[in-house]
Structure formats: C-alpha cells, structure tokens
Amino acid sequence: MSRRSPARVELFFKDICDLKERVRFLDSHGFCSYNLVNKNKADALNDWVQAIKEVSPNANICCHYSLKYNKVPRKGPKEQEERLLSALQLSRANEVLIISGSGQKTAWNTVSALEAVKSASLPHSVPLLAVAYNPYFPEKQDQEEENHRLKEKLESGCIGKVYLQFGSDLDRLRNGLEYLHKLKASKAFSIAGSLFLPTAQLISQQKFRPWNGVFLSQEFLRGPENAKAILHEMVNQYRTNNVEILWEAPGIRTEKDVKLVLELTGAVDAEKHKGSFTSSVNANNSPQQKRLKISDNFHLSRRSKEPCLLIFGNHDVRIRDNRSLEAATSAHETVLPVFLWTVEDRGYVTGAVQVVLKDALRSLNSSLESFNLSLACFNCPDNDNHGISTIKEITEKLGAKAVFWNRECTTEGRDRDSKRKAALESYGISVIESQSSLLYDPDKMDLTSGFHGGHWGTLMPFLKQCKMKFGEPIRPTPYHDTFGLLQSVQSPTYPKTSSIDDLNMARISGKQLWDEPIRKRFPMNEKLALEAMESFCRSGLKSYEQERSRADKEGATGCLSHHLRIGTLSPNQLYWRIEDSGLSYDKVKTFSRRLFWRDLAYYQLACFPNMRYKCIRSHYEDLEWVIGEEEMRRFNAWKRGKTGFPIVDAAMRELYETGWITQSLRMVVASFLVEYLRVNWTKGCEWFHYTLVDADSAINPMMWQNAGKSGTDQWNFILSPTTASQDPSGNYTRQWVPELSKLSTAALVHRPWEATEEQLESAGIVLGETYPHRIIRDLKAERNRSVDATLEMRRKSQQFNSDRGYDLIQLPNGETTVVFTKKEYRLDSNGQLFKDDGLRRNTRQKMSGNKAKLKSKREAKANSLTVKL
Numbered sequence: 001m002s003r004r005s006p007a008r009v010e011l012f013f014k015d016i017c018d019l020k021e022r023v024r025f026l027d028s029h030g031f032c033s034y035n036l037v038n039k040n041k042a043d044a045l046n047d048w049v050q051a052i053k054e055v056s057p058n059a060n061i062c063c064h065y066s067l068k069y070n071k072v073p074r075k076g077p078k079e080q081e082e083r084l085l086s087a088l089q090l091s092r093a094n095e096v097l098i099i100s101g102s103g104q105k106t107a108w109n110t111v112s113a114l115e116a117v118k119s120a121s122l123p124h125s126v127p128l129l130a131v132a133y134n135p136y137f138p139e140k141q142d143q144e145e146e147n148h149r150l151k152e153k154l155e156s157g158c159i160g161k162v163y164l165q166f167g168s169d170l171d172r173l174r175n176g177l178e179y180l181h182k183l184k185a186s187k188a189f190s191i192a193g194s195l196f197l198p199t200a201q202l203i204s205q206q207k208f209r210p211w212n213g214v215f216l217s218q219e220f221l222r223g224p225e226n227a228k229a230i231l232h233e234m235v236n237q238y239r240t241n242n243v244e245i246l247w248e249a250p251g252i253r254t255e256k257d258v259k260l261v262l263e264l265t266g267a268v269d270a271e272k273h274k275g276s277f278t279s280s281v282n283a284n285n286s287p288q289q290k291r292l293k294i295s296d297n298f299h300l301s302r303r304s305k306e307p308c309l310l311i312f313g314n315h316d317v318r319i320r321d322n323r324s325l326e327a328a329t330s331a332h333e334t335v336l337p338v339f340l341w342t343v344e345d346r347g348y349v350t351g352a353v354q355v356v357l358k359d360a361l362r363s364l365n366s367s368l369e370s371f372n373l374s375l376a377c378f379n380c381p382d383n384d385n386h387g388i389s390t391i392k393e394i395t396e397k398l399g400a401k402a403v404f405w406n407r408e409c410t411t412e413g414r415d416r417d418s419k420r421k422a423a424l425e426s427y428g429i430s431v432i433e434s435q436s437s438l439l440y441d442p443d444k445m446d447l448t449s450g451f452h453g454g455h456w457g458t459l460m461p462f463l464k465q466c467k468m469k470f471g472e473p474i475r476p477t478p479y480h481d482t483f484g485l486l487q488s489v490q491s492p493t494y495p496k497t498s499s500i501d502d503l504n505m506a507r508i509s510g511k512q513l514w515d516e517p518i519r520k521r522f523p524m525n526e527k528l529a530l531e532a533m534e535s536f537c538r539s540g541l542k543s544y545e546q547e548r549s550r551a552d553k554e555g556a557t558g559c560l561s562h563h564l565r566i567g568t569l570s571p572n573q574l575y576w577r578i579e580d581s582g583l584s585y586d587k588v589k590t591f592s593r594r595l596f597w598r599d600l601a602y603y604q605l606a607c608f609p610n611m612r613y614k615c616i617r618s619h620y621e622d623l624e625w626v627i628g629e630e631e632m633r634r635f636n637a638w639k640r641g642k643t644g645f646p647i648v649d650a651a652m653r654e655l656y657e658t659g660w661i662t663q664s665l666r667m668v669v670a671s672f673l674v675e676y677l678r679v680n681w682t683k684g685c686e687w688f689h690y691t692l693v694d695a696d697s698a699i700n701p702m703m704w705q706n707a708g709k710s711g712t713d714q715w716n717f718i719l720s721p722t723t724a725s726q727d728p729s730g731n732y733t734r735q736w737v738p739e740l741s742k743l744s745t746a747a748l749v750h751r752p753w754e755a756t757e758e759q760l761e762s763a764g765i766v767l768g769e770t771y772p773h774r775i776i777r778d779l780k781a782e783r784n785r786s787v788d789a790t791l792e793m794r795r796k797s798q799q800f801n802s803d804r805g806y807d808l809i810q811l812p813n814g815e816t817t818v819v820f821t822k823k824e825y826r827l828d829s830n831g832q833l834f835k836d837d838g839l840r841r842n843t844r845q846k847m848s849g850n851k852a853k854l855k856s857k858r859e860a861k862a863n864s865l866t867v868k869l
C-alpha cells in the first residue's frame with residue numbers, strides 16, 4: 001500500500017502537459033499513488049513516470065504492462081521474454097502490473113511471462129510485480145479457470161500484489177476475497193481493488209458499451225444512487241480485508257469527482273492515513289493544512305527558502321525510509337541535520353547502546369556528507385533542560401522557523417519531545433513531528449478491555465486490531481525518492497560544532513576497553529543493516545520456524561535488533577522485505593509477528609509509562625523476593641556468569657562481553673533469575689538495559705514483566721537451566737565457558753556435577769575452583785517457594801482476582817480488564833486453587849468436536865514445561 005495516499009488513481013490524459021496537470025490536481029487533494037495504463041505499444045510509460053515525479057516526487061506509481069500491446073510481431077517466446085525483462089529492468093515505476101489483455105489467451109500470457117521472470121532471477125531492485133484477478137465471472141467454470149490461473153501466477157513466487165478487477169456482485173467479491181486470503185496462507189502478497197466512480201456518464205457508457213470482462217448488475221446500472229450503495233458496500237469489504245483502493249474509471253478529474261470519492265471513502269481514509277505525520281505548522285484551517293491532513297504530502301516546487309532543523313534521535317539514525325527526513329527535505333530547500341546529546345539522554349541511553357549509537361552516528365554523518373550535508377553535533381550543557389536552549393540558539397543563528405523530528409515513543413522520549421515542542425512553539429518555531437520507528441503509531445491504537453481472541457495485552461488481539469484499524473504497515477519509501485530529495489537540498493552556513501567524537505558518549509578509557517568486542521561484533525551502518533537483512537532473508541528465514549531457539553547455530557535468527565533499536569533499519573523495511581520474500585505464510589508468520597511484538601511493547605509502554613520499574617499488575621509489587629546479602633550473592637553470580645549452571649553462565653558471559661544473546665537464552669536466564677534465584681525482575685531488567693546493544697525501553701521491560709509474572713502476558717512456562725535444549729551440541733556453552741570445554745558430552749557440559757571424578761579430572765576441572773559450584777542446589781524447592789510467594793500475594797489481593805481466578809488490572813482509561821494468569825496461580829474467592837472450573841468444562845462441551853480437540857491440544861502445549869521459543 002502506498003505510504004501517504006488515501007487511494008490509488010488510474011490516470012487518463014491526452015499528453016504530458018495534461019498528465020502533469022492531472023497529477024498536480026490530484027496531488028493537491030492528497031493523492032500520490034497512481035496507475036498508468038498501457039493501451040498502445042507506443043506508450044512511453046517511463047516518460048510518464050518521469051513527468052509524474054517532476055510534479056510529485058514521492059508518488060508511488062504502478063505501470064501496467066500489456067503482453068498483448070508489447071508483443072514483438074512475428075517473433076517467438078524468446079523475443080517476447082527479452083522485451084518484458086528489459087522493460088522490467090528499465091522501469092522507473094514502483095510496481096508493474098502484468099496483464100495478458102482481453103480476448104483469447106495465447107501461449108505468451110501472464111503465466112508464461114512470470115515463468116520467464118522467475119528463471120531470469122532479476123535483481124532485487126526491479127519493481128514489485130502485480131497481476132490482475134477477476135472474481136466476478138458469472139459462469140462457475142470460468143471462475144474456476146480464473147482462480148486456477150491466479151494460483152499458477154502466484155506459484156511463480158514473483159508476485160507481490162494482486163489487483164482485483166471491478167464488478168458489482170458483492171457475493172462474488174466476498175468469495176474472491178476469501179479465495180485470496182486462502183492463497184495468502186502460502187504466498188505473501190498485498191491486495192488492491194478497483195472501484196469505478198459512479199457518475200452518470202460512466203453508468204450510461206457501461207450500459208450501452210460494456211467493457212470486456214467487467215460484469216455489472218442491472219441494479220448497479222440503474223443509476224448513480226444505486227451504484228453508490230453498492231460501492232459503499234464494496235468499500236467496506238475492501239477495508240475489512242485490507243484492500244488498497246484503486247479508482248479506475250473514469251478517473252478523478254474534477255472537484256466534484258473528489259467530493260464523490262470523499263463521500264464514499266474520504267473521511268475514513270483521511271483519518272486512517274493522517275497518522276504517520278502530524279504537523280503543528282499552520283494550526284489554522286488553511287487549505288495547506290487540510291491537504292496535509294489528507295496526504296501528508298509536500299511539493300518540491302513549493303519548498304520554503306527558509307532553513308530548517310532536522311533533529312535525529314537515538315532511534316532513527318538513518319537516511320533511508322526516514323519520515324522526518326523526508327518531511328524536512330520535501331518542505332525546505334536548506335536543512336541542517338542536528339544531533340543533540342543531553343544529560344537526560346545520558347540517563348536512559350546507557351552502556352552498550354551508547355557504543356553502537358556512536359558508531360551509527362558516524363556512519364550517518366558520512367552518508368549525509370555524500371550529499372554535502374553534515375551532522376551538527378551538540379553536547380548540551382547539563383543545565384540545558386532537554387537541550388531546549390541549544391535548539392533555540394541554533395534556530396536563531398540560522399534564522400530557522402521550523403524544526404523536524406521523529407517522535408520517540410519511549411517514556412523519556414515523550415517527555416523530552418513534548419517539553420521541546422511546547423517551548424519551541426512558544427518561541428514561534430513550528431515543530432513537525434513524524435513517527436518512523438514502529439509499524440504503527442501507538443498513540444492511535446486503543447484496545448478495549450476484555451477478551452478479543454486472546455487476553456488483553458497479548459499479541460494476537462493487538463495484531464488483529466492493528467491490521468483492522470490501519471491495514472497493512474506502510475511500505476518503505478523507495479531509496480531513489482530519498483536520494484532525489486537529499487540531492488536537492490543544501491546545507492546552511494553554520495559555525496563549526498562538536499564532532500561525534502567530542503560527544504560525551506561511550507567514552508571508554510583505562511585498561512578495560514569493554515566497548516571493543518561490541519564494536520567488533522556490531523559495526524553499525526545502514527548498508528550493513530540492509531546486507532544483514534538480505535542475508536537472513538536468503539538463508540536463515542527459511543528455517544526460522546524450526547531453528548530460532550538454537551543458540552549453537554549461526555544465523556538462526558535475524559540478529560537485527562540493534563539495527564532496529566538505533567534505527568539503522570526501519571521496521572517497515574524489514575516487514576516488507578519479509579512479505580515480499582515469496583516464502584509461504586507458514587514460513588514467515590512467526591518472524592513477521594516479531595515486529596508486532598515490538599509494536600505491542602510500545603503500546604504497553606504508552607499505557608503503562610512506568611513499566612520499566614513498576615509492575616503492570618500493581619498488586620505484584622507485594623510479591624516477596626529474596627533480599628539483602630543473599631539477593632546480592634545470587635544477583636552478582638548471575639550477572640557475571642558464575643552461577644554454576646553452564647547454559648546460564650555462557651549466556652550471561654556472552655551478553656556482558658558482546659551485548660547480545662538470542663531470545664531463547666534471554667528467556668532461560670530471565671526465567672532462572674526470577675523463578676529459581678527468586679531475585680526481583682527489575683534487577684535483571686536494569687542489567688539487560690545496561691548491557692544489551694539493543695536495550696529497548698519498551699521491549700526489555702515488557703519481556704521482564706512477563707518473566708516476572710507481573711506483565712500482561714505472564715509466561716506460561718518455565719525454562720530449565722539444566723536441559724539446555726537451546727544448545728544440544730554443547731558447542732555454544734563450550735565457547736563461552738571454556739573451562740568446561742574438554743568435557744566429552746553435551747550432557748556433561750550442561751550438568752558437570754553429574755560427571756565422575758575421573759571425567760572431571762581428565763577435563764581439567766575442579767568444581768568450586770576452576771568452575772563454580774551451583775549457586776542453588778535444590779531447584780525444585782526454590783521454584784516451590786516462588787509459587788508459594790505468588791499464591792500468598794494473590795490471596796492478599798482478592799480485589800484483583802476475577803471470578804475465574806485471573807488477575808485484574810486497571811487500564812489507563814479507568815476500565816478493568818482480565819489478564820492471562822497461569823493455571824497454577826488461579827485462586828477462587830476463598831483463596832483456594834481452582835480445581836477444574838465448571839465454566840471451562842461447559843464451554844468445552846459447547847464447542848464442536850474438532851475445535852475442542854484443537855483447543856485442548858493448544859492448552860496442553862502451552863502448559864507443558866518445554867516450549868518452542
């Protein structure tokens with residue numbers, strides 16, 4: 001789906017002048033996604049693309065490629081193929097829709113064309129490929145044939161989008177959409193759908209000279225009002241199914257047409273799309289402001305001559321797919337890129353993150369320098385509240401009246417951004433904020449209390465709500481658009497500022513240069529981020545479902561979290577790379593959902609701004625943990641990787657040395673700290689925050705709260721510190737705990753206390769000397785204490801216990817909701833453990849056989865102690 005436009009529009013025009021005029025008109029009404037039809041072999045599609053880009057540089061353009069009109073006369077398939085492949089490689093469009101053309105299908109058709117594309121293995125830079133699908137055939141047999149052809153097209157693995165043709169039978173549309181969703185289960189693609197503008201002219205044209213393949217009912221053809229009612233329904237169906245609208249015929253040419261479009265879709269679309277970019281410029285209701293609301297679009301031709309500031313944060317250090325950068329460079333001819341480092345930033349951007357941030361800033365600066373821009377860095381004085389005085393001073397020196405930045409959705413970032421915004425606006429400076437670090441804007445999301453196919457605050461209700469409310473995440477901006485923008489701006493003359501090296505950030509001196517292994521393992525720049533993403537998509541992604549828990553396998557997970565944290569990669573770039581990978585839904589679904597976990601964390605943080613320190617289930621503040629010296633003894637051993645449990649120690653050492661471990665290991669060590677060592681989760685959370693290169697103020701606390709039972713999605717499993725299923729070969733543990741490396745089997749590496757004296761001796765191990773004794777011996781007893789403490793705390797907090805024994809929490813809007821609670825903690829109103837609640841049995845009885853079996857299978861899986869992470 002296009003980034004900014006409420007819908008796509010098919011363009012009809014006489015010549016280039018007319019085309020530009022039309023685009024100018026549509027652009028001024030907020031459209032910026034266009035389709036160019038191909039009705040003649042002389043059509044100069046690339047010239048048209050160029051003309052559109054001159055008027056609307058960020059337009060997203062789909063060129064149609066008609067196999068019929070592009071056929072090389074009297075030549076065989078080879079020549080047809082060559083023509084198509086060269087057209088694709090030369091195309092300057094964002095998408096190419098390949099169509100056979102109406103009439104009898106010949107040997108050279110979309111299916112054979114896609115076969116050719118597949119075998120040519122074109123570079124990744126060719127436009128997204130799309131095909132058409134008609135769900136409206138009146139004859140069953142014809143429809144089946146069409147369905148089969150679509151399946152064949154998708155099987156080529158080259159298709160990223162399907163365009164639904166127009167028709168008026170709503171039932172057939174519903175069936176068609178169902179069919180598409182079925183196909184989506186194995187092939188990832190997005191859907192666009194045509195709509196005709198129900199004008200009197202179009203209706204009479206279709207009545208008397210209907211187009212081939214367009215099936216319109218008598219009711220539709222009765223008149224514009226009837227047609228409108230049908231279109232309303234279609235818009236609803238499109239919306240529910242995340243279908244991007246394409247206004248096909250007869251095009252949108254006049255103010256009246258625009259009004260009609262808005263009547264049918266406008267209000268909702270405008271609302272839906274304004275999210276990614278909010279502006280405080282022109283707070284009045286000027287036409288420009290209205291336009292911004294609809295399209296968020298600027299024109300280069302209308303760029304301001306006044307300079308502006310573009311402030312980078314610690315989460316958007318990139319030039320690609322960076323909305324604030326696009327907004328600033330689209331609106332101003334002169335832009336000063338700025339990085340400010342304040343005492344407040346140093347309070348929460350700490351440890352390993354500073355190391356990778358500094359490197360990323362260096363690389364951002366080099367990228368900017370290649371466009372003759374450079375990053376002006378400022379070490380703000382400690383008494384400069386959020387760097388506000390520094391920003392004011394820069395704007396004054398520069399004569400700038402506008403400041404752009406991407407909002408940072410952390411608690412600290414929100415506080416900073418709102419204070420800066422209020423102060424700058426009071427000085428008459430406009431602040432233009434964007435959102436560029438999450439798939440969706442958390443402030444626009446609202447989950448009502450209750451169970452929506454999952455408990456409140458769990459992944460699936462959140463994911464479904466995102467897609468229902470906002471559709472698919474927006475596609476990243478093509479790099480050539482950003483490149484064009486950056487090339488066309490200039491740097492203002494500004495006095496020399498601090499260099500990145502001068503920043504009071506990651507300044508490590510003395511003997512222990514702890515940053516070196518981190519820098520070595522995680523060099524930071526956009527190019528490397530893209531390469532890492534590519535390499536994972538080509539190899540690791542296929543086996544992610546099976547291998548993601550393995551710590552002993554290189555590349556089992558993306559290892560991209562540091563790039564996402566600092567912003568050297570945008571989540572939209574990653575999301576769409578996965579969606580366009582051509583792999584089946586089953587292969588990519590878990591990975592795609594990971595990015596929704598990321599968004600979910602930020603949604604939770606918006607609801608519970610103190611969640612890094614305070615339990616979301618507020619009564620869990622009373623949970624008893626180990627305290628005093630014993631707590632310190634346990635916590636210190638855990639931090640330093642000296643607990644005597646090898647998999648835990650290996651992970652904690654890798655974390656300390658390099659700043660990263662896989663999710664499966666994070667879960668093992670978190671589970672161990674909380675459930676067995678019984679140390680308060682906030683301690684682990686803080687240690688992770690300091691040591692992780694991807695330390696994230698939303699994800700880290702969300703995961704620790706879940707591990708520590710007080711989060712919205714309390715873990716329904718405990719990970720054993722001794723079975724070490726994450727490292728079946730033992731090689732990972734041998735690497736990080738070299739003192740055990742000579743033990744002969746993986747089992748002994750993970751449980752050296754089971755080794756005989758001879759085995760230990762021949763491996764050169766003296767337990768308690770060369771490797772520590774286990775810090776706790778009786779795992780079962782520790783775990784029982786942990787459960788008892790939880791039950792005791794819950795008994796004392798009956799007001800937070802639902803009638804089915806689940807925890808209740810209060811949402812920011814004052815509503816109370818039930819959150820998932822592990823079976824072993826569920827209590828009745830007398831404080832007794834629920835045995836088997838009748839409610840569940842009744843519900844199960846009501847469910848049909850298969851569904852019930854499925855559900856109990858799922859529950860059994862969830863309750864089992866070994867889990868697939």
Ligand SMILES: Cc1cc2nc3c(=O)[nH]c(=O)nc-3n(C[C@H](O)[C@H](O)[C@H](O)COP(=O)(O)OP(=O)(O)OC[C@H]3O[C@@H](n4cnc5c(N)ncnc54)[C@H](O)[C@@H]3O)c2cc1C
Pocket residue numbers: 548557558559560561562564565594595597598599601661662663664666667670688692694695696697699700701703704707
């Ligand atoms: C106790 C604990 C603390 C964590 N702290 C952080 C943290 O501070 N920062 C962080 O980015 N991740 C954190 N995670 C989540 C997860 O472990 C890492 O994102 C993941 O290990 C990063 O490796 P990857 O890029 O190879 O992940 P992949 O498996 O390749 O996943 C791709 C991306 O999805 C996102 N992602 C993956 N898992 C999660 C998740 N559970 N929640 C939210 N987003 C996710 C990450 O951005 C990740 O890069 C934590 C997990 C646990 C159990």
